[in-house]
Amino acid sequence: MTGPREPDPLAVAVGNASLLGAGYLLLGRRALFWAAAVVTASLLWLTYATAETWCEVLVVLWWAAVVAHGRWLARRHPAAAPRRGQRVLALAVPVLAAAGWVRYDAYGIEDRVTDARADGSCRAAVDAQEKAGFRHRLVAAPVAARGDTVVEACERLDAAAGYLSGGLTGDLDMLEAAFERLGAVLGEPGNERTVEATLDRYLGRLPTDDGCRNVRIADWLRDRRTGPKDLTGPASATAARIAPGALAECGDALMTDEEWADARDVYQRLLDEHPGDGRADDAREGIRKAGLALELIQVRNLLDEADGMDSGYCRNPAKYSAAPAYRKGRSGAVFVGHTGYTDKLPEEWRSDTPDAALVVCADETQAGDVVETCQYRDHKGRIGSVRFNKLAVRVKAYALRTGKLVTDRTVQIGGESCPATLAYFGSLPSRMAVTPSDADVRDAFGPVVGR
Incomplete structure (x- = not known):
């Protein structure tokens, strides 16, 4: 035993x-x-x-x-x-060897995660950290935890990237939220390259296909003064890169939509902020066209409001720089004010607003020179005298191209007087106006418009 x-x-x-x-x-x-x-x-x-x-x-x-x-x-x-x-x-030796191998593998995973983060690739870092299992977290927990921290930072960068995508739609609040998140991640050591890569992917998608949206985004990126230099520097550089084209495209789009004042302001910004840009000549032409469109709108509104000598265009004449120059005998006119007689003028004397050279304002008719005095018997058999007067109309003519007064005169319209039979109401009048024909009206207004 x-x-x-x-x-x-x-x-x-x-x-x-x-x-x-x-x-x-x-x-x-x-x-x-x-x-x-x-x-x-x-x-x-x-x-x-x-x-x-x-x-x-x-x-x-x-x-x-x-x-x-x-x-x-x-x-x-x-x-x-x-x-x-x-x-x-x-059986301790195998256990110790296994534990050592697991720790060695954990450090290898950490190295791959660190290298991926240094390359700015969150995707590679996350893929590498996915290899860390329960055994690594049990035997080399702090090592595995450092990889988890990288993954968590990448998840926050993914969220920031989502906000950046929202910023591409012109939502500046989402853009602000994105930069706040990027700044927070950048404030943690080791995340410089992954933050840079996330921001670069967004900035590389600019400009979008909407010029005016690009202007808003560029303005926001340019005016962002606070935050880490690693964010404000690329943002400012991108704003400088896309701003000239964005202003030009936005101006063109506003012109298409007939937003003349906004288009003119955008083109002017292009000239003021980027005077040496190759699109400067196009911007000047855009300003000219937008200005003409605004002048035409103003002129048309004033013409619509002119129902007398003291209203609308007749009170506040304005220019339309693209109007034709006045040419005697060949220029058309727009007649406003009291148009009872000017409506009888020939059609060939008239032009629509863009093509007219003159704007003629006509005042109310007054009694003009006496033409003839005739005697009539009234309904009671009494004889009385009636004077017949021409029709006096004060007329102002403005050159549409400059808005300046070129004629201020009173025309007198002649016509038929002393008819055989006189129609009247009440007692026999002492004065009456002649009855003009179209030719009489034409003869009176002809000198005003050079006909």
Whole structure:
């Protein structure tokens, strides 16, 4: 019969080095085995949950303590001596090797994540960190946690990229939110390249296909003065790159939509802010066309409001610079004011607003020179005298091209007087107007319009 095997101190030490408490089992100290197992499990869970380096330090100290304690207990045994069989029974070496390999692999994953972040590739960093499993988080929790921090920063950058995409629609509030998020991530060490890559992808999508939207975005990027230089610098450079084209395209779009005043202002901005741009001549032409359109609108509104000599165009004449120059005998006119007689003028004397050279304002008719005095018998048989007067009309003519007064005169319209029969109401009038024919009206107004 053989006695119980004496413990091998080296086997006990190696068994406890596995943190499995195998050395205590070799000593037959089951209570210590279970106690050590509880402490080991608690420390490993704490390390997994907190991923702090100080937890790993505690694990190392605990590891050294149980190794030393197991060896000390084994050496106290009176018959302690090496036993190859006990070393084989102590399965610590594979466990230690596996733990070392897992830690080595965790550092390799961390290196790949770090390299991907240095290259500005969040996608590669996230793909690399996905290789970190439970074993890495248990054996090398702080290392795995550092990779998780990179992934979390990339997720925040993804959210910022979504806001940047919203900014492409012209939503400046979303653009502001995006830059705030980029600034927050940039404030954390190591994220410079990933933030730069995220911003570059957005800025590279500019300009959009809407010129006026691009103007708003460029203005916002240019005027952003606060925040890290790594953000404001690229933003300002992009604003300078897209602004001239954006202003030109916006002006063209506003011209198409007949937003003449806004178009003129945008073209003027292009000239003021980018005087050397190759689109400057086109902008000047746009300003000219927009100005003419605004002049024409103003003239038409004033003509519509002119129902007398003291209203509308007749009160506040305006120019239309594209109107034709006055040419005697060939220029058309627009007649406004009291048009009872000017409506009888020939059609060839008239022109629509853009093609007219003159605007002729006619006042109310007054009694003009006496033409003839005739006697009539009234309904009671009494004889009375009636004077017949020409029709006097004050006329002002303005050159439409300049808005300046060229004629201010009173024309007198002649006509038929002393008819054989006189129609009247009440008593016999002492004065009556002649009855003009179209020819009489034409003869009166002809000198005004050069006919």
